[in-house]
Amino acid sequence: FKISKVIVVGDLSVGKTCLINRFCKDTFDKNYKATIGVDFEMERFEVLGIPFSLQLWDTAGQERFKCIASTYYRGAQAIIIVFNLNDVASLEHTKQWLADALKENDPSSVLLFLVGSKKDLSTPAQYVLMERDALKVAQEMKAEYWAVSSLTGENVREFFFRVAALTFEANVLAELEKSGARRIGDVVRINSDDNNLYLTASKKKPTCCL
Numbered sequence: 001f002k003i004s005k006v007i008v009v010g011d012l013s014v015g016k017t018c019l020i021n022r023f024c025k026d027t028f029d030k031n032y033k034a035t036i037g038v039d040f041e042m043e044r045f046e047v048l049g050i051p052f053s054l055q056l057w058d059t060a061g062q063e064r065f066k067c068i069a070s071t072y073y074r075g076a077q078a079i080i081i082v083f084n085l086n087d088v089a090s091l092e093h094t095k096q097w098l099a100d101a102l103k104e105n106d107p108s109s110v111l112l113f114l115v116g117s118k119k120d121l122s123t124p125a126q127y128v129l130m131e132r133d134a135l136k137v138a139q140e141m142k143a144e145y146w147a148v149s150s151l152t153g154e155n156v157r158e159f160f161f162r163v164a165a166l167t168f169e170a171n172v173l174a175e176l177e178k179s180g181a182r183r184i185g186d187v188v189r190i191n192s193d194d195n196n197l198y199l200t201a202s203k204k205k206p207t208c209c210l
């Protein structure tokens, strides 16, 4: 559970590569170079003292590369759908990007993030209008909404830390369920006479509830 796969999808030129590069390398390139197929970055974190990594898959937005990119969608624990805050069409297209990504993943367990990019190019008035529409789309998708700028770095670090925290939490919970079906709220027995300090209620009568 110490690694999570994250895919980044969205229209061409919305800023997916720049977003990843700002976070992983703290760089920004103002020249557009289309991603061909996919690119990959690994970023290491420490969550509650435990090493944890995000595999960030930067996919191509161009139609002609979509076919290659979509073969990398499978097994994602989080999907980041990026749109340009200054291009309403790119927001409209996010629903299709999500639908395509969900074909390869389990919709009930994957975490979703809707990210508006290039915030530095919006005036406050334009931003307010776009944010209203974006929040509506995010609500429909059950995604968390973020607005970022890779040029200034605004919100980029905070956003990826949030992705890391939520994917880590989801992985830990999934691991707990797998290894003995212990759920939060389960009754456990703590008894120092036992070799096993933690036993689920189904195995022994509890003397102590947590």
Ligand SMILES: Nc1nc2c(ncn2[C@@H]2O[C@H](COP(=O)(O)OP(=O)(O)OP(=O)(O)O)[C@@H](O)[C@H]2O)c(=O)[nH]1
Residues within 6 Å of the ligand: 010, 011, 012, 013, 014, 015, 016, 017, 018, 019, 029, 030, 031, 032, 033, 034, 035, 036, 059, 060, 061, 062, 117, 118, 119, 120, 121, 148, 149, 150, 151, 152
């Ligand atoms: N002003 C500004 N420009 C940005 C920002 N993010 C990206 N850009 C510019 O937008 C263009 C496209 O950025 P990319 O990151 O390459 O876009 P992409 O979504 O990866 O594109 P594809 O690989 O074709 O899917 C580049 O010229 C970037 O410099 C931003 O936050 N602010």
